[in-house]
Amino acid sequence: MNTTHTVPLYQLAHGRTGDKGDRSNISVIAYDARDFDHLVAHVTEDAVRALFAARRPTAVRRYVVPSIQAMNFVIDGVLDGGVNDALNLDTHGKALAFLLLGLPIPLPPRLAGGTA
Numbered sequence: 001m002n003t004t005h006t007v008p009l010y011q012l013a014h015g016r017t018g019d020k021g022d023r024s025n026i027s028v029i030a031y032d033a034r035d036f037d038h039l040v041a042h043v044t045e046d047a048v049r050a051l052f053a054a055r056r057p058t059a060v061r062r063y064v065v066p067s068i069q070a071m072n073f074v075i076d077g078v079l080d081g082g083v084n085d086a087l088n089l090d091t092h093g094k095a096l097a098f099l100l101l102g103l104p105i106p107l108p109p110r111l112a113g114g115t116a
Contacts, residue, residue, distance in 0.1 A: 005112060010101035012108065013039060017097040022079045026097050030069040038108040040064055040071065043100075048073050051103055052096075073100070 009028065012035050018025040028043055030036045049060045058077030065072065078096065106112070 005107045006104040007107060008101065009039075009043065009103045009105050012105060013043075013101070015097035015101050019079060022077055024075045024078050024096050026073045026075065026100050028071045028073070028100065033069045034110055035108045036066065036069040039105070042105050043071060043103065045073075047103065048075065048100065051100065052078055 012032070013028045013030050015029070016027045028039065030039055043062075045060045045062045048062070049057060052060070052075060055078040057075050059075070061074045063072045063074070064070075075096070
């Protein structure tokens with residue numbers, strides 16, 4: 001039996017958020033550079049789109065910045081119109097980083113007993 005153990009993303013990375021209108025930016029920065037390629041493989045546009053499906057994003061774009069072991073996700077249409085238009089309690093989208101940081105990620109090979 002092949003069992004894959006997962007951890008929440010926040011055990012491997014931290015995040016920062018920003019917003020402008022109905023667009024949220026969420027950066028994911030690896031704690032350990034050795035895990036960055038693993039995170040890039042698993043924290044994809046499709047994974048983020050699926051995680052945010054209930055908020056109905058109109059677009060999800062990922063920008064990878066290897067020099068600082070980071071990714072920036074630009075997610076459109078998730079703030080119910082933004083600060084001036086939304087009735088949402090979190091019109092700034094600060095909590096969206098917490099949603100992303102809860103994404104289950106397979107253990108990196110170096111932590112799962114593999115090599116790397």
